[in-house]
Amino acid sequence: MKLSALTRSFLTSAAPTREDDQDRPGGVGDLLAPSALRVNASSLEMPDGCCASFAITGYPREVGAGWLEPLLTYPGRLDVSMHVEPIPPMVAAQRLRRQLARLESSARANAEAGRLADFGAEAAADDAADLASSLARGDGRLFRVGLYLTVHAWDAAELDAEIQQVRALAASLLLDAQPTTFRAMQGWVSTLPLGTDSIRQRRTFDTSALAASFPFASPDLNAPTGSNEVLYGVNVASSGVVMWDRFAQDNHNSVVLARSGAGKSYFTKLEALRLLYHGVEVSVIDPEDEYRALAETTGGTHLGLGARGVAFNPFDLPTDQGDDTLIRRALFTQTLVAAMLGEPLTPAARPVLDRAVLAAYAAKGINSDPATWRRPAPLLADLVEQLAISSHPEGEAIAERLTPYVAGSYKELFAQATTTRPDGHLVVFSLRDLPEEVKSVGVLLALDAIWRKVANPADRRPRLVIVDEAWMLMKEAEGARFLYRLAKSARKHWAGLTVVTQDAADLLASDLGRAVVANSATQILLRQAPQAITAVGDAFALSEGERAFLLSAERGEGLLCGGNAGDRAAFAAISSPAEHKVITTDPAELLDHEGEGDPL
Template sequence: MAKQTAVDVAAQQRAREQAEVEQAFMKGVSTLRDLIAPSSIEIHSSYFRLGTKYGRTLYVYGYPRQIYTGWLSSLINIDEVLDVSMYVYPVDSQVVLNNLRKKVTQLEASTSINNEKGKTRDPALEAAINDAEELRDQIQLGAERFFRFGLYVTLWADSLDELNFVQNKIETLFGQQLVFSKVASSQQEQGLNSTIPQMSDQLQIRRNMNTGAISTSFPFTSADLTDNTGILYGINMHNNGLVIFDRYRLENANMVVFAKSGAGKSFTVKLEALRSMMLGTEVIIIDPENEYQKLAEAVGGSYVHLSLNSNTRINPFDLPRVIDSDEAEDALRANLVTLHGLFRLMLGGTQIAANGTAMAALTPVEEADLDQALIDTYARVGITSDPLTHHSPPPVISDLYDTLLHMGGSGPQLAQRLRKYTTGTFAGIFSQQSNIDINNPMVVFNIRDLEDELRPIAMYIVLSHIWNITRTDQKKRMLIVDEAWQLMKYDDSANFLFSLAKRARKYYLGLTTITQDVEDFIGSKMGRAIVANSSMQLLLKQSASAVDVLSDVFKLTEEEKKRLANFPIGQGLFFAGQSHVHINIQASPTEQQLITTNPQAAVQGNGNP
């Protein structure tokens, strides 16, 4: 018996020792709840402190008679840390109808008493009766339902002063819409519990609302441009979603990009071009600063170098090989109109004066003589309005020079003004038959090495050549015109660019217009028209002087105006149709190395413009 007792005592001693060891071990183990929980919580009458953060809960108690859709957008999109909780409790319709009947009776009784006492009419009382009667009718017909609605907002900050500042901002936003809020005094703990995601309404401060009023409080007000198809443009800074969009699904596929130098506009456009090529889109680029050569070589594209010393030739007299019979008959006439604009540009240009008036380079008589000379020049090589003759080799500028030289009127004088393009300084590049073939997923026309006088002319001729190819062979294409402000300086080239923007959709072409000279571009009539005919716009960081101009055109809010002048590189406002978001353009390291023009960024490969 004694032996058995000794064994039991030893076992109990070992069990106690094991329990003590396990207890000591467990004291040193942290659970997941221990890791994510704040170090402490302090509850005060008008605020609470959670770890190192200060918080304060407000509740909304008053609303205007009418409230409009999107009234919460200013709160949802504010640049502050907030927790917003909305509690919606449906109420049985019969209960509401009984209460409304009693309420209407009370209101009408009050009106009768006031009338008997000879008091003046009470507009608020009459409005209340009308609202109650209208709501009764809607509920009776099943067009409306009734709810109890609670709205609570918890603010967060790093200090009490900052917390008071944020509270003032929120109350100001509410007050502008006649929505009234209060601090949940002596109920901060209940307020915190009501706004954390545990669906516990411990404040229970509610307001009666019908279906229409409740629907205006729909909280997801930030624009979302995520589509099932398209390419990734960047990250939506409102909600950290992806901006995936197909520009060819809009009413037109045109896009304008405005930014100051170094803001990332070329980076963004090259990124879009690279990603669009992956989905089968052909890309054609007019490059005035040699920024696209590296990208073209990386993807196996064609790089067309235009200069007086190069062997590349583009003939402005080329005609499109259109198949459509109606367009075929109109091809010559359309090209004659284009050539009129080109030769006005070559012979001095129709420039826009400071007062907005056009200064013509040709007189009406010279215009008429030039028109006849163009028709005769085509006729001399056998090309007439008959589409069957359009397959003959087209004339060149030297043929037009000979025609002008041997005709009467102002022809010889026009020929002398045109001579520098045939046998003079600028001869060769545009005075011979074309020797280029656009048959590549990416084609870049580099005009950097052309003289300043020739640049707008070259851009005009290249655009005309691309337009003829586009009409001849319709494919999904993107045309990028960099530094488009150079075309806006001349009335004829601005009109031609606008014509492209207006007609591009018919030929499955998306025109991207890039400029850093915002004032000149927007200041011209055609520039504004091009913006109006572009369903997509991208506004990156702007100079202070350009912000006011863009704000007027795009109807920006004060907050957007302030941001537009202070955006970091690669961030901006992205407009697509009726929606616009604050976007951050991001590239992968591989894309970064292909498209960056910043040597330091190319070495680092950090994925930012």
């Protein structure tokens, strides 16, 4: 991104400054003004200190993303103000042509007179040609930008020291900071949040250079960024922002490790909410029903598996997933029945069950023709009926053992048509109400629904699958297999897996856990227990300082470890008041928020 060398004199004419109403009695100025003020040649004295202002008059020729970050994170009190005014394209094009003519005329005159070439003018001519080409193609626009600094201190001696440090910092960024001598008042006003530029010391920026000036980049991280970059928090060392795009990394998976109460679910919900802003589709396995408020607030779908009145029919057929959908449902039914029985199916039982499944679909008028898949799907009771009339001992035995799921204690979830389809931009499968006896079956249904969405070739879009308290899922055989398969192949389906757990040592001690971590380009480490810090530190190659930070981190503070060794940043997760109301699980705060309207 280039800041053109020609713009020192380019577009110097400007429209007259409009007088705002902040100077009127009782206006905004009265609210911000100090009770007393002494104006000196280059500084202002106030009751609570003094200040001096500077206008940036010289800029580097090229800048990168976050190039103003050192000024924004200056440890002292430094106000940085940027005034931006767009230039009409027609005006910009006309003045660019005039400036190009001046530069080329100067170059010809030097050549005819035998003088040495003016390399500054040549660079300016090249930049002007690039800007003109960009404007002609409509790739960008030009803006007048004024950048001003105000340094604050308690007394004059401290102010002089701060001024030296700020000017040295500006010089290291190739910025020329000139004091607003005899215009100290105007310089101070220009850095107040009034939108008034009393100095009018402007420079022309193109679109890319202006975008690089905004504090929405993470100079501490070298990872690539894309269109799904979200704010993780504030860097605890530099106070700069930490932005991260998981979908721009080598893979889209992440792992969140923390002890209980460190804020891992809070951080995960915050990231999910901000990814929803980008149009990412999110699915959640929620063991403790912590994501209900998020689903209700954002218009998502909440399925409380095991709750009264909630049913989920495993025989539902999607109509957009290929010609083999019916066969895939028949094969999945064998896995589901095995989970219900609590043991693998025998070789003799598999063909009997397969025939019964197809017969149950046929009884409802459903066959291999996709046009029939929109008809009401059979229920588990229909399968049991087909098994009972199969006249085969294996079929009758399976039908007898499935009776509790049809007419017994477990029928609530399986004995009727689906009450809420798992569709939408956010789908939460809550497992809190599932009895332990059927939890493996409910988990299998949720994972199957998620996998069908992720692996659907007819509907490709960025997706995120969150498995909160993953240690619970890993205890189930099907859940462990799902995590392993998704961790290995999620990237191929434009999806990311987020594994959240508080049992870091157990996760890192298992082959599955190590595979999940190895296939996660984004690793979030929040506060750790002393008993687990050795295993976590060895697994992620943490330094002694990083280990000490994780042992003493406050709630919401953590360490972001990217795919590359240099991509590490300690951050504190931050949320707006509206976001906090949606994602907090603090019982006291939830009680205070009862009865309030939709925060978003």
